[in-house]
Amino acid sequence: MTEQPRNVPNNLEAFWMPFSANRQFKQAPRMFVGAKDMHYVTSDGRQVLDGTAGLWCVNAGHCRPKITEAIRQQAGELDYAPAFQMGHPKAFELASRLATIAPEGLDHVFFTNSGSESVETALKIALAYQRVRGEGSRFRLIGRERGYHGVNFGGISVGGIVGNRKMFGTLLTGVDHMRHTHDPARNGYSKGATEHGVELAEDLVRIATLHDPSTIAAVIVEPVAGSTGVLPPPKGYLKRLREICDQHGILLIFDEVITGYGRMGTAFAADYFGVTPDIMVTAKGLTNGVIPMGAVYVRDEIYDAFMNGPEHLIEFAHGYTYSGNPIAAAAGLATLETYKEEGLFERARALEPVWAEAIHSLKGEPHVIDIRTIGLIGAIELEPMKGEPTKRAFTAFVRAFEAGLLIRTTGDIIALSPPLIVSEDQISEIVETLRKILRSLD
Numbered sequence: 493m494t495e496q497p498r499n500v501p502n503n504l505e506a507f508w509m510p511f512s513a514n515r516q517f518k519q520a521p522r523m524f525v526g527a528k529d530m531h532y533v534t535s536d537g538r539q540v541l542d543g544t545a546g547l548w549c550v551n552a553g554h555c556r557p558k559i560t561e562a563i564r565q566q567a568g569e570l571d572y573a574p575a576f577q578m579g580h581p582k583a584f585e586l587a588s589r590l591a592t593i594a595p596e597g598l599d600h601v602f603f604t605n606s607g608s609e610s611v612e613t614a615l616k617i618a619l620a621y622q623r624v625r626g627e628g629s630r631f632r633l634i635g636r637e638r639g640y641h642g643v644n645f646g647g648i649s650v651g652g653i654v655g656n657r658k659m660f661g662t663l664l665t666g667v668d669h670m671r672h673t674h675d676p677a678r679n680g681y682s683k684g685a686t687e688h689g690v691e692l693a694e695d696l697v698r699i700a701t702l703h704d705p706s707t708i709a710a711v712i713v714e715p716v717a718g719s720t721g722v723l724p725p726p727k728g729y730l731k732r733l734r735e736i737c738d739q740h741g742i743l744l745i746f747d748e749v750i751t752g753y754g755r756m757g758t759a760f761a762a763d764y765f766g767v768t769p770d771i772m773v774t775a776k777g778l779t780n781g782v783i784p785m786g787a788v789y790v791r792d793e794i795y796d797a798f799m800n801g802p803e804h805l806i807e808f809a810h811g812y813t814y815s816g817n818p819i820a821a822a823a824g825l826a827t828l829e830t831y832k833e834e835g836l837f838e839r840a841r842a843l844e845p846v847w848a849e850a851i852h853s854l855k856g857e858p859h860v861i862d863i864r865t866i867g868l869i870g871a872i873e874l875e876p877m878k879g880e881p882t883k884r885a886f887t888a889f890v891r892a893f894e895a896g897l898l899i900r901t902t903g904d905i906i907a908l909s910p911p912l913i914v915s916e917d918q919i920s921e922i923v924e925t926l927r928k929i930l931r932s933l934d
């Protein structure tokens with residue numbers, strides 16, 4: 493039996509929706525009014541299986557009691573504390589806990605409110621660090637084609653998604669981009685890191701030679717590019733980037749906004765690939781997506797380099813009103829406890845082969861031209877419709893929603909990243925629903 497509609501607003505005009513087809517949505521709204529564990533509830537009372545952990549963030553599943561209760565309690569105890577020149581215990585406790593799960597040496601944490609802010613923070617730390625250590629000539633930031641680093645000016649400058657950049661003028665100056673690593677001709681239907689393409693890391697040498705390494709502050713990459721359609725790195729590629737950075741005094745920044753907090757079956761992608769960056773950018777799964785919060789981890793030498801000069805002076809002129817907000821910190825602590833108590837990172841690790849097998853079983857279905865899986869992430873790339881790119885995947889997205897499954901699409905690629913509590917039966921449900929939809933598409 494379906495429930496009666498509830499909580500449906502009668503005017504959708506005022507809200508300018510982010511990264512959405514506003515007009516299409518407002519003609520046929522898709523509204524969620526509730527959620528529990530692996531499911532959303534729609535405004536017409538249907539259950540929708542969450543194949544994307546919201547937006548790659550609800551790693552422990554929805555409305556988890558410990559997290560909900562921690563937020564409730566904190567809101568009644570200390571709702572807000574000034575973030576500058578004042579503190580509250582939970583922000584310190586959370587930073588210390590995060591340092592214990594971070595790769596060795598990344599023991600200091602700067603809090604933000606989102607992935608985009610974490611990216612800006614990381615880029616600013618990198619530039620400022622080079623300056624405080626006497627390398628002020630290092631002003632360049634290097635990103636990569638097809639990279640996504642949020643939507644603020646620094647992030648879109650080092651990012652490599654044309655559609656996100658072209659409207660916004662000159663962006664940051666002094667930015668260059670390495671080539672992306674996507675090579676379906678050689679690496680089609682991949683599981684885990686891809687076999688071919690380690691040599692693409694040498695593109696950093698080319699850029700460093702062109703500009704001279706002494707002008708480069710940092711390189712930023714997603715260990716697995718997510719938003720441009722799930723592009724796992726070639727085997728050995730990240731390790732080689734690390735070597736080149738070390739050789740030339742360049743900082744290596746990993747943007748782990750989607751790969752962090754268990755998505756790869758390890759705490760971070762840095763652990764999965766065995767490569768430690770100098771700065772690590774995170775958000776999303778940090779609070780299970782429930783309260784906005786980001787965290788930027790830095791190596792001890794970076795933090796220490798700032799702790800100089802007269803002690804009453806502010807060492808780094810950067811921060812947000814909500815950096816380390818008490819309710820976010822409480823949510824973060826409860827999220828980490830939930831991950832630990834339920835062994836969710838290990839669970840994701842154990843599921844990786846099951847997940848890969850299931851998603852790859854869609855090979856050969858209509859329109860499918862490539863499939864990529866890594867950790868609990870999957871991508872199914874569809875052949876675009878002639879003259880109407882993105883339409884086929886968008887149709888799949890709408891049909892999936894109607895069939896009770898939330899997926900995400902980017903271009904003509906279906907991206908999947910379920911909460912880490914997903915069961916094997918639910919993995920089958922995701923795959924079989926998609927199979928039907930693929931067979932129904934024009």
Ligand SMILES: Cc1ncc(COP(=O)(O)O)c(C=O)c1O
Nearest residue numbers: 606607608640641642747749750
């Ligand atoms: C790799 C990466 N960096 C940064 C961001 C931006 O995060 P936010 O939307 O929280 O600003 C995202 C969001 O998907 C992301 O995938």
